[in-house]
Amino acid sequence: MLHSWDAAAVRAAEEPLLTAGVPLMARASFGLAAHVARALRDRRGRVGGARAVLLVGSGNNGGDTLHAGALLARRGVAVTAVLASGRVHGDGLAALRAAHGRVLTLDDACERHGVAAPVAAAVAAADVVLDGLLGIGGRGGVRGAGARLVDLVAAADPRPLVVAVDLPSGVGVDDGTRTGAVLDADLTVTFGGHKPALLLPPASAAAGRVELVDIGLRLTGAPAVARLEDHDVVALWPVPGRDVHKYGRGVLGVVTGSGHYPGAAVLSVAGALRTGVGMVRYRGSAGAQVLAAHPEVVEGDGRVQAWVVGSGVAPDDAEQRSRARDALAHGSRHDEPVVVDAGALDLLPERVPPHVILTPHAGELAALLAARGERVERADVEAGPLAHARRAHELTGATVLLKGSTTVVVGPHGATYAQADGPAWLATAGAGDVLGGVLGALLAGRASDAVADPALPAALAAAAALVHGRAAHRANPGGPVTASDVAAALPAVVGALVRA
Ligand SMILES: NC(=O)C1=CN([C@@H]2O[C@H](COP(=O)(O)OP(=O)(O)OC[C@H]3O[C@@H](n4cnc5c(N)ncnc54)[C@H](OP(=O)(O)O)[C@@H]3O)[C@@H](O)[C@H]2O)[C@@H](O)CC1
Numbered sequence: 001m002l003h004s005w006d007a008a009a010v011r012a013a014e015e016p017l018l019t020a021g022v023p024l025m026a027r028a029s030f031g032l033a034a035h036v037a038r039a040l041r042d043r044r045g046r047v048g049g050a051r052a053v054l055l056v057g058s059g060n061n062g063g064d065t066l067h068a069g070a071l072l073a074r075r076g077v078a079v080t081a082v083l084a085s086g087r088v089h090g091d092g093l094a095a096l097r098a099a100h101g102r103v104l105t106l107d108d109a110c111e112r113h114g115v116a117a118p119v120a121a122a123v124a125a126a127d128v129v130l131d132g133l134l135g136i137g138g139r140g141g142v143r144g145a146g147a148r149l150v151d152l153v154a155a156a157d158p159r160p161l162v163v164a165v166d167l168p169s170g171v172g173v174d175d176g177t178r179t180g181a182v183l184d185a186d187l188t189v190t191f192g193g194h195k196p197a198l199l200l201p202p203a204s205a206a207a208g209r210v211e212l213v214d215i216g217l218r219l220t221g222a223p224a225v226a227r228l229e230d231h232d233v234v235a236l237w238p239v240p241g242r243d244v245h246k247y248g249r250g251v252l253g254v255v256t257g258s259g260h261y262p263g264a265a266v267l268s269v270a271g272a273l274r275t276g277v278g279m280v281r282y283r284g285s286a287g288a289q290v291l292a293a294h295p296e297v298v299e300g301d302g303r304v305q306a307w308v309v310g311s312g313v314a315p316d317d318a319e320q321r322s323r324a325r326d327a328l329a330h331g332s333r334h335d336e337p338v339v340v341d342a343g344a345l346d347l348l349p350e351r352v353p354p355h356v357i358l359t360p361h362a363g364e365l366a367a368l369l370a371a372r373g374e375r376v377e378r379a380d381v382e383a384g385p386l387a388h389a390r391r392a393h394e395l396t397g398a399t400v401l402l403k404g405s406t407t408v409v410v411g412p413h414g415a416t417y418a419q420a421d422g423p424a425w426l427a428t429a430g431a432g433d434v435l436g437g438v439l440g441a442l443l444a445g446r447a448s449d450a451v452a453d454p455a456l457p458a459a460l461a462a463a464a465a466l467v468h469g470r471a472a473h474r475a476n477p478g479g480p481v482t483a484s485d486v487a488a489a490l491p492a493v494v495g496a497l498v499r500a
């Protein structure tokens, strides 16, 4: 599992080490220089003779960058530091000067006297740019001279390799927002532990590949945001024991689809069956289509351990909406986990337990929050997915899985996940219906655990997102997929993950 820690936790872990005189900045800059040198070697074949530009802000992030620049200069790199502030890290600047690095300033006064031209020339000639404007001390997007530097580098053609120091400057460190100027990086070299912005959308898209440098911090306690990796899935998966029978494995009740959208029912059932479930009971108006596609399904009422409701339930299908409402009410009251998607999100009772899991996309989450009196539009959710998923969890009590290219999951007790497992090709009609089925199957298999441990539904939701994303990759590596392809790839993906 990948963990991330917010700025306060990182500072708290740094403090005793700094007091004890541990050279954290030296460790950070040494690791940074090593990663930059490796990237230069990969790109140009050698390190010596490369040209590097350092964007240097006023804090310790700029200090890391200056020290790394000094190390690179000693390896034969022509290093130019551009100071975006009149106040920069003194030791770092001295180290760079001692290593014969060049220093340019770009505060407002200097720019009026024409310093901008040499800065532009240095950026235009650079093989690599190190973004050391802001680290965990940044508040809001990069301002002032730094913002002009960001624009200059972003417009450079050919584009140099951009390495973010600790994290891309100007992103919301703890919430993953991107409010102003941010320089998109190819590589981020982060120190001590991942920061939430490196996992959370939209900021995570600015980070590129992320490399972690161990500087000896002891980050303990719960992480701010986690990301499941393949090897985490087996511990969560309801792998059947030798003597289990189909009812023991879990029966999933599915109330999805409608006369208008029978495909949603077929796909949500496909997702569940191919993930592995004892039985699916289907209730609804698309029974003929579901049975034609999946003869193993049983139609009608009966005991179930978990539910999937809502995908493809049309607003004018009163009968199907009433079945979805009943399932939702029954599941909330009777310890049966419920996945609530699309057409049932507006049927949600005022408060529900965390074993009710909402699976909206950004537009649906905005509508859900607006219906509860919040002034929110889709664009707001896209700009701050974590904050809005959290708000929906607080207002409803439900576990919230917010779908997106990076899926954000929020549950009780701070359980927070950001999963970026699927290819962009997965943004296709019906993929969400399959995801609902995957999660439903997991919940049916672990229904009593998911009720007893309020944080477990969030972990299962993250696991569902991981498996769904992996299935899209497996269905057609690097190319287009349909929702049916994704469902078809599920058994092999699950098999590979639980055997590993
Ligand atoms: N502690 C250690 O030993 C270690 C720390 N490490 C490194 O230190 C980094 C954290 O350093 P940091 O705390 O100095 O903050 P940092 O992010 O460099 O910038 C703060 C400065 O920026 C300014 N500023 C703020 N917002 C702004 C904006 N939007 N636009 C423009 N300016 C803005 C702000 O100004 P102020 O608002 O205070 O006037 C302040 O002067 C961390 O990410 C890691 O790289 C590693 O070496 C490991 C060891």
Ligand SMILES: [K+]
Residues within 6 Å of the ligand: 061, 131, 132, 133, 134, 135, 164, 165, 166, 167, 168, 169
């Ligand atoms: K930075």
